[in-house]
Amino acid sequence: MSTTAVTETTAVSLAGVSKVYGRGGSAVRALDQVTLTTAPGEFTCLIGASGCGKSTLLSLVAGLDRPTSGEITVNGRVALMFQEPGLFPWLTAAGNVELALRARKVPRAERKARTLELLDAVQLGGFGGKRPHELSGGMRQRVALARALAQEADVLLMDEPFGALDAMTRDLLHDELDRVRERVGRRLTVLFVTHNVREAVRLGDRVVLLSSRPGRVIEEYPVPVERPRRIDSAPVAELASVITDRLREEVSRHGR
Amino acid sequence: MAADTTLAGLDALDLGDERQGADGRERAARIARTVWPKVAAIGLVWIIWELIHLSGWKKLVLPGPGVTLSNLWAQAQTGLLWHAIGDTLERAVIGYALALVIGTVVGLLVARIPPLRAAVGSLITGLQTMPSAAWIPFAIILFGLNTSAIMFIIVMAAAPAIANGLIAGVDYTPPLLLKAGKVMGLRGLSLNRYLILPAALPTFVAGMKQGWAFTWHALLTAELLVLVAGEPSIGVLFQADQDQTDMPSTIAIMIVILIFGVIVDVLFGRANNAIRKRWGLT
Numbered sequence: 001m002s003t004t005a006v007t008e009t010t011a012v013s014l015a016g017v018s019k020v021y022g023r024g025g026s027a028v029r030a031l032d033q034v035t036l037t038t039a040p041g042e043f044t045c046l047i048g049a050s051g052c053g054k055s056t057l058l059s060l061v062a063g064l065d066r067p068t069s070g071e072i073t074v075n076g077r078v079a080l081m082f083q084e085p086g087l088f089p090w091l092t093a094a095g096n097v098e099l100a101l102r103a104r105k106v107p108r109a110e111r112k113a114r115t116l117e118l119l120d121a122v123q124l125g126g127f128g129g130k131r132p133h134e135l136s137g138g139m140r141q142r143v144a145l146a147r148a149l150a151q152e153a154d155v156l157l158m159d160e161p162f163g164a165l166d167a168m169t170r171d172l173l174h175d176e177l178d179r180v181r182e183r184v185g186r187r188l189t190v191l192f193v194t195h196n197v198r199e200a201v202r203l204g205d206r207v208v209l210l211s212s213r214p215g216r217v218i219e220e221y222p223v224p225v226e227r228p229r230r231i232d233s234a235p236v237a238e239l240a241s242v243i244t245d246r247l248r249e250e251v252s253r254h255g256r
Numbered sequence: 257m258a259a260d261t262t263l264a265g266l267d268a269l270d271l272g273d274e275r276q277g278a279d280g281r282e283r284a285a286r287i288a289r290t291v292w293p294k295v296a297a298i299g300l301v302w303i304i305w306e307l308i309h310l311s312g313w314k315k316l317v318l319p320g321p322g323v324t325l326s327n328l329w330a331q332a333q334t335g336l337l338w339h340a341i342g343d344t345l346e347r348a349v350i351g352y353a354l355a356l357v358i359g360t361v362v363g364l365l366v367a368r369i370p371p372l373r374a375a376v377g378s379l380i381t382g383l384q385t386m387p388s389a390a391w392i393p394f395a396i397i398l399f400g401l402n403t404s405a406i407m408f409i410i411v412m413a414a415a416p417a418i419a420n421g422l423i424a425g426v427d428y429t430p431p432l433l434l435k436a437g438k439v440m441g442l443r444g445l446s447l448n449r450y451l452i453l454p455a456a457l458p459t460f461v462a463g464m465k466q467g468w469a470f471t472w473h474a475l476l477t478a479e480l481l482v483l484v485a486g487e488p489s490i491g492v493l494f495q496a497d498q499d500q501t502d503m504p505s506t507i508a509i510m511i512v513i514l515i516f517g518v519i520v521d522v523l524f525g526r527a528n529n530a531i532r533k534r535w536g537l538t
Binding site (some may be wrong): 003062064078079082084086088089090091099100102103105108123124127131132133135136138139147151164168169172176 | 262263264266267270271431432435436437438439440441442446450451454455457531534535536
């Protein structure tokens with residue numbers, strides 16, 4: 001077991017992880033020697049321009065794909081959220097959450113109450129009977145969050161979950177995500193991928209900057225800003241501009 | 257909390273006004289809207305038929321609508337027509353149910369197991385294009401002149417259409433939903449039961465509808481050629497009419513078949529609309 005090398009102070013650990021798609025001349029190196037460790041309960045934001053392999057990295061951590069080389073260790077269960085809510089259109093909001101509980105073999109008697117609790121946690125208590133198409137984009141994403149929480153995950157992987165939402169909804173969902181993380185009552189580790197630098201600084205305990213083609217960790221920024229935070233506050237904006245400059249420098253390297 | 261009420265407010269704005277259910281008058285208007293074109297179509301057919309009759313074309317053998325419908329009315333008073341309809345429908349329903357079970361199991365296996373698909377995928381489509389009449393000699397030699405032969409012919413005709421509908425439905429399942437299901441921990445049987453089958457349902461229903469059409473085709477073909485002694489099916493009535501050159505009765509029975517076709521189409525249409533509404537595709 002690879003878990004032996006990892007102590008309880010690690011939630012997710014990537015050691016020299018590389019991922020190559022294809023073979024020979026047409027092979028594409030998506031990730032190159034990525035080494036990254038996150039502590040339980042830590043909120044880590046991964047940021048980078050197109051082609052930095054952010055989504056590849058999450059797929060690997062979720063176990064949907066295998067790395068070409070290197071080692072990935074995850075302590076606990078993993079849940080994954082996408083940019084699209086990915087809700088099942090034939091089920092109601094409550095049905096979607098309940099299916100995640102059913103997949104975990106939660107007894108029928110507990111499922112109803114637990115579903116309601118989870119929908120309440122994302123402030124959708126009154127909307128359990130609605131079908132996904134009847135909800136707004138932000139509400140769907142909250143159902144997806146409730147569904148992810150229903151998986152009793154220790155590690156929540158989020159792949160640009162608010163990327164398709166309008167700015168106002170996104171800001172409110174940032175607050176909501178902070179609140180939900182307090183409310184779940186366990187140490188929920190988050191790996192959050194985005195290309196919105198301010199969003200990364202607003203949410204993360206740490207921001208990890210990845211290079212593009214291939215994806216490689218080039219810089220890590222701890223975020224010393226006190227919570228609760230606001231996306232338009234000065235300390236957030238300040239750090240964001242530092243990271244943005246570094247990111248632009250990295251991107252312009254490809255234009256030469 | 258301020259943020260809480262903002263979020264709730266945004267939700268309320270996003271959802272807009274709830275639409276009220278249709279009241280009685282609206283419903284009556286909707287029914288009228290769908291019924292009158294059908295009534296008009298029937299009237300039009302009647303008029304054209306009457307005109308052909310009046311023109312004197314094939315006058316000796318082609319009856320007018322009046323004679324035909326009074327023949328149908330007269331037959332409806334006798335027990336024989338109902339008995340025949342009952343027998344034929346019973347075969348149709350049992351044969352279709354068999355085809356549904358076999359088609360679903362085969363379709364799911366073929367869709368989910370790549371080597372199996374490579375082996376028999378095209379064979380299913382090939383079977384679908386085989387005319388049901390081509391199975392009749394085989395079925396009669398295998399089973400004899402009895403109901404089993406008819407059931408066999410129905411299954412061979414309808415099951416491939418149903419299986420193909422399911423295979424297409426599985427193929428069009430969005431990969432994102434599959435990914436979501438896998439991360440959730442759905443595996444094996446529960447993955448099929450809770451994700452693959454519901455996701456495939458709209459296309460599957462289209463296949464089921466086609467399967468019913470094939471059932472009906474195969475059944476009437478079989479009934480005309482596999483005459484089971486002592487069972488007055490629609491095929492037997494047809495055969496008797498043909499022997500006695502009874503054209504009014506022949507057309508009357510064709511009308512009965514048409515009516516069943518329309519009823520089943522309406523039922524599948526309803527199912528289809530219910531699914532589309534559920535998925536938010538209306």
